[in-house]
Amino acid sequence: NAGVMQNPRHLVRRRGQEARLRCSPMKGHSHVYWYRQLPEEGLKFMVYLQKENIIDESGMPKERFSAEFPKEGPSILRIQQVVRGDSAAYFCASSPEGATNEKLFFGSGTQLSVL
Amino acid sequence: DQQVKQNSPSLSVQEGRISILNCDYTNSMFDYFLWYKKYPAEGPTFLISISSIKDKNEDGRFTVFLNKSAKHLSLHIVPSQPGDSAVYFCAARDSGTYKYIFGTGTRLKVLA
Numbered sequence: 644n645a646g647v648m649q650n651p652r653h654l655v656r657r658r659g660q661e662a663r664l665r666c667s668p669m670k671g672h673s674h675v676y677w678y679r680q681l682p683e684e685g686l687k688f689m690v691y692l693q694k695e696n697i698i699d700e701s702g703m704p705k706e707r708f709s710a711e712f713p714k715e716g717p718s719i720l721r722i723q724q725v726v727r728g729d730s731a732a733y734f735c736a737s738s739p740e741g742a743t744n745e746k747l748f749f750g751s752g753t754q755l756s757v758l
Numbered sequence: 759d760q761q762v763k764q765n766s767p768s769l770s771v772q773e774g775r776i777s778i779l780n781c782d783y784t785n786s787m788f789d790y791f792l793w794y795k796k797y798p799a800e801g802p803t804f805l806i807s808i809s810s811i812k813d814k815n816e817d818g819r820f821t822v823f824l825n826k827s828a829k830h831l832s833l834h835i836v837p838s839q840p841g842d843s844a845v846y847f848c849a850a851r852d853s854g855t856y857k858y859i860f861g862t863g864t865r866l867k868v869l870a
Contacts, residue, residue, distance in 0.1 A: 685862035699857050734801055745790040747858055749801035
């Protein structure tokens with residue numbers, strides 16, 4: 644039973660390029676969360692999605708960042724025109740349906756480095 | 759506005775002793791509280807959780823205590839082992855939005 648899969652593990656981009664981070668939730672999980680961890684900081688909530696719906700994107704920067712979780716395929720976090728300040732570890736987490744399923748399961752993260 | 763706060767950035771404990779990690783929160787809508795452990799270059803792994811209707815949950819060496827009136831929870835690890843050295847995050851789930859808010863973490867170092 645595979646866990647949450649994130650790829651790539653490491654991504655290097657030059658300023659102005661686009662970064663695409665992928666997340667495949669655990670089997671049977673329909674909720675996906677994205678978090679960002681800046682060096683020496685905690686996990687900052689970015690966005691919460693269910694299949695084909697963005698539920699809460701209050702943590703997403705208003706420009707350049709977008710997220711989707713299509714009916715088929717992984718969830719994608721897309722960062723356009725990256726800047727050095729976007730360098731961080733991006734973690735995806737998933738959870739199953741239902742209020743009593745309170746656990747979030749995390750992937751290993753994508754380390755984005757912007758040159 | 760930091761809804762979940764871990765005021766101690768680091769903690770050192772001798773092997774075999776008790777480690778106590780603390781967490782404070784402000785939002786009364788939180789219905790679950792969770793603790794995660796994180797090693798460098800890895801994703802956080804779930805340790806233990808507690809529902810807001812309980813005041814204690816125990817799992818092996820790990821116990822979480824919840825004081826709702828004080829909006830405070832703590833994680834006790836006893837006995838502490840060198841392998842417990844990691845960053846520990848406290849998290850809370852908002853019952854209205856199902857959004858999980860994390861604290862800034864406490865780096866625990868267990869000395870052999």
